[in-house]
Amino acid sequence: MLESYIKERRKSRDILLMTHIVMGYPSFEDSFEIVRQMVEAGVDLMELQIPFSEPMADGPVILKANQKALEKGSSLTKCFDFAQRVAKEFPIPFLFMSYANIPFKYGMEKFSDKMAKINIKGAIIPDLPPEEGEDYIRAMNKNSLSPIYIFSPETSDERLLYLSSFASGFVYCLARKGVTGKKTAFSNDLAVYLSKCQKATNLPLAVGFGVKDKADVDYLKGKADIAVIGSRTIRIVEEKGVAATGDFIKSLV
Amino acid sequence: MKNRGYYGDYGGAFLPEILVATFDELEKEFERIKKDPSFWKDYETLMSSYSGRPTPLTFAGNLTQKFGGAKIYIKREDLNHTGAHKANNVMGQGMLVKQMGKKRVIAETGAGQHGVATATMAAKFGFDCTIYMGEVDVLRQRPNVFWMEQLGAKVVPVKDGTRILKDAINEAFRDWVTNMDTTHYVLGTACGPHPFPEMVSYFQSIIGKEARKQILDAEGRLPKRVYACVGGGSNAMGLFSGFFNDPVELIGVEAGGKGLNSGRHASRLCSNDASAGIAQGYKTYFLQDDDGQMKETHSISAGLDYVGVSPILSHMHDTGKARFESATDTEVIKALQLTMQKEGIIPALESSHAFARAFKEAPCLSKEEAIIINQSGRGDKDIFTIADAVDDPEWKEFIIEKANEYNA
Ligand SMILES: Cc1ncc(COP(=O)(O)O)c(C=O)c1O
Numbered sequence: 118m119l120e121s122y123i124k125e126r127r128k129s130r131d132i133l134l135m136t137h138i139v140m141g142y143p144s145f146e147d148s149f150e151i152v153r154q155m156v157e158a159g160v161d162l163m164e165l166q167i168p169f170s171e172p173m174a175d176g177p178v179i180l181k182a183n184q185k186a187l188e189k190g191s192s193l194t195k196c197f198d199f200a201q202r203v204a205k206e207f208p209i210p211f212l213f214m215s216y217a218n219i220p221f222k223y224g225m226e227k228f229s230d231k232m233a234k235i236n237i238k239g240a241i242i243p244d245l246p247p248e249e250g251e252d253y254i255r256a257m258n259k260n261s262l263s264p265i266y267i268f269s270p271e272t273s274d275e276r277l278l279y280l281s282s283f284a285s286g287f288v289y290c291l292a293r294k295g296v297t298g299k300k301t302a303f304s305n306d307l308a309v310y311l312s313k314c315q316k317a318t319n320l321p322l323a324v325g326f327g328v329k330d331k332a333d334v335d336y337l338k339g340k341a342d343i344a345v346i347g348s349r350t351i352r353i354v355e356e357k358g359v360a361a362t363g364d365f366i367k368s369l370v
Numbered sequence: 371m372k373n374r375g376y377y378g379d380y381g382g383a384f385l386p387e388i389l390v391a392t393f394d395e396l397e398k399e400f401e402r403i404k405k406d407p408s409f410w411k412d413y414e415t416l417m418s419s420y421s422g423r424p425t426p427l428t429f430a431g432n433l434t435q436k437f438g439g440a441k442i443y444i445k446r447e448d449l450n451h452t453g454a455h456k457a458n459n460v461m462g463q464g465m466l467v468k469q470m471g472k473k474r475v476i477a478e479t480g481a482g483q484h485g486v487a488t489a490t491m492a493a494k495f496g497f498d499c500t501i502y503m504g505e506v507d508v509l510r511q512r513p514n515v516f517w518m519e520q521l522g523a524k525v526v527p528v529k530d531g532t533r534i535l536k537d538a539i540n541e542a543f544r545d546w547v548t549n550m551d552t553t554h555y556v557l558g559t560a561c562g563p564h565p566f567p568e569m570v571s572y573f574q575s576i577i578g579k580e581a582r583k584q585i586l587d588a589e590g591r592l593p594k595r596v597y598a599c600v601g602g603g604s605n606a607m608g609l610f611s612g613f614f615n616d617p618v619e620l621i622g623v624e625a626g627g628k629g630l631n632s633g634r635h636a637s638r639l640c641s642n643d644a645s646a647g648i649a650q651g652y653k654t655y656f657l658q659d660d661d662g663q664m665k666e667t668h669s670i671s672a673g674l675d676y677v678g679v680s681p682i683l684s685h686m687h688d689t690g691k692a693r694f695e696s697a698t699d700t701e702v703i704k705a706l707q708l709t710m711q712k713e714g715i716i717p718a719l720e721s722s723h724a725f726a727r728a729f730k731e732a733p734c735l736s737k738e739e740a741i742i743i744n745q746s747g748r749g750d751k752d753i754f755t756i757a758d759a760v761d762d763p764e765w766k767e768f769i770i771e772k773a774n775e776y777n778a
Contacts, residue, residue, distance in 0.1 A: 170531065170664040171649045173543050174386045180530055193661040217384055217648040222662030244384045244651065248374060269388040271550075276390065294388055295548035 119286035141191025154363035176298035239263030277317035298348035301327025375564025380681030454747030462573030481673030482514025484558030559602025563651035578612020603680030625669030626696030
């Protein structure tokens with residue numbers, strides 16, 4: 118479902134945009150307004166991060182956003198309510214992003230059932246590789262939801278194929294090593310790596326980590342299907358306020 | 371990523387994709403050295419020439435007499451170079467790093483003992499070294515920060531989260547996902563993704579191997595019980611593993627902080643406050659809330675102040691292979707003072723947890739029986755915390771004078 122949406126939408130666009138927010142940061146009202154502006158500015162799909170106290174794969178910007186959201190009382194219940202509301206209000210697919218402990222503690226099957234019920238299309242859980250994700254994959258498949266898997270520049274060819282055998286919707290390609298929110302060199306190496314990724318899967322490719330402006334997005338055209346803007350929008354909100362998000366997104370397309 | 375190191379339901383390798391290849395390599399290297407008898411021999415030689423091993427097993431005659439029960443023996447891990455059992459793990463991993471050809475090591479530290487041990491290892495083997503340490507621990511273990519820096523390591527205070535051990539581990543992982551080509555992460559305890567719990571326990575098993583032989587030499591029989599404090603669980607695994615096949619009761623002592631009912635402790639296995647969870651790359655008992663967010667922990671000792679625990683110990687807890695107890699901050703200070711006064715030995719605050727529990731149980735055992743307490747480290751690093759706890763007026767005066775000197 119997610120896959121066909123992306124492929125359909127790509128017919129009229131060179132590249133799609135996926136953005137990311139941490140639910141409840143700076144507040145739920147602000148989160149809602151950010152989503153509204155992003156959708157209006159033409160974002161094609163969105164990651165809604167459920168904050169976690171130990172976000173191991175995230176760099177300083179998203180890490181702080183996780184902590185602040187939790188300090189301000191962002192709970193799982195509130196995140197579900199928020200996700201349900203935006204999924205109902207806006208006509209694009211929404212995904213959850215979080216860490217394994219959140220669905221594990223809630224119950225993998227229950228979590229996936231809940232996602233289906235509130236119309237969330239898939240999930241990105243960076244610390245849940247397929248080897249550890251049997252229950253998760255089963256529950257996601259049962260509900261026809263997409264478990265999004267991640268390719269990295271360190272992943273062997275053999276493992277790319279292994280990962281794509283579990284992937285659904287699209288594959289998330291890390292543009293580089295490291296955590297979120299650091300600089301990425303958009304160079305020939307990246308192009309070589311992305312063509313390797315392309316060979317390993319028929320699914321659309323998203324590229325994230327360090328995508329920050331129009332030049333980066335343009336670079337990815339023809340090499341990937343989706344550009345992922347993560348930390349940069351959080352930084353924009355912090356520096357220029359919630360009202361600046363729409364214009365920022367418009368500057369990318 | 372195939373044999374992912376499960377102990378019952380606990381353990382595993384919940385790795386971000388970027389680290390999978392690094393862990394595959396580490397696991398392969400570890401399997402290789404485990405099968406190579408010359409590696410362990412070289413390891414023992416290094417530990418004997420550099421770290422004073424085997425460490426003694428000291429009979430504590432005065433404490434034994436005071437409690438009037440079992441004979442109390444103390445395994446002296448404090449006599450390792452750098453003053454704690456942490457050296458056992460660090461030197462083993464250092465030898466491995468050398469073979470892997472990496473040039474930089476990073477580590478987390480709570481009490482600073484693992485950081486100091488890693489810094490000495492890096493100096494000796496010629497590696498660059500960065501240590502991550504929670505800001506709270508930097509303050510409470512300042513002498514160790516000084517030594518790490520003098521040894522040539524860069525100490526990075528971690529200002530995120532609860533600013534203690536778990537946050538330092540997160541930061542070390544964030545470094546590693548960027549620098550894995552050149553860098554090895556020397557994890558300091560029997561936690562984290564496979565193969566760390568097994569590998570750290572493997573190097574620490576030198577404690578139990580020695581202790582078993584030493585008690586048989588001294589007593590001609592096995593001990594009734596052995597006691598170790600449990601932070602992440604490495605010194606406990608080290609001692610316990612020597613007695614896995616024996617009728618010996620294994621007792622792990624966790625940080626009771628202000629008491630198990632206070633909500634301010636770090637007791638994952640002996641309290642009802644923890645539940646199974648996944649964080650920092652492995653599955654174990656974590657002190658967490660209903661949403662799965664990690665809770666703030668408390669202990670007078672930085673080294674036991676941790677939300678998770680070795681998956682191997684979690685499994686031993688569930689299967690009854692070991693018993694877990696706690697000791698409060700107050701009990702710990704009392705046990706520490708008593709040990710100093712009766713035996714002239716200064717245990718670390720972490721180790722003093724094991725002493726406190728053993729002192730409670732020793733009188734209930736017969737005089738023919740023996741127990742071993744693992745003194746995982748020495749207390750010198752805790753001078754500021756202990757001085758505060760015993761409220762020593764002369765020490766305070768000294769510090770004030772010293773501060774005035776710097777201000778002049
Ligand atoms: C002296 C000492 N004992 C015990 C510990 C706890 O660690 P573990 O449970 O891994 O032995 C530490 C950790 O910093 C320590 O420094």
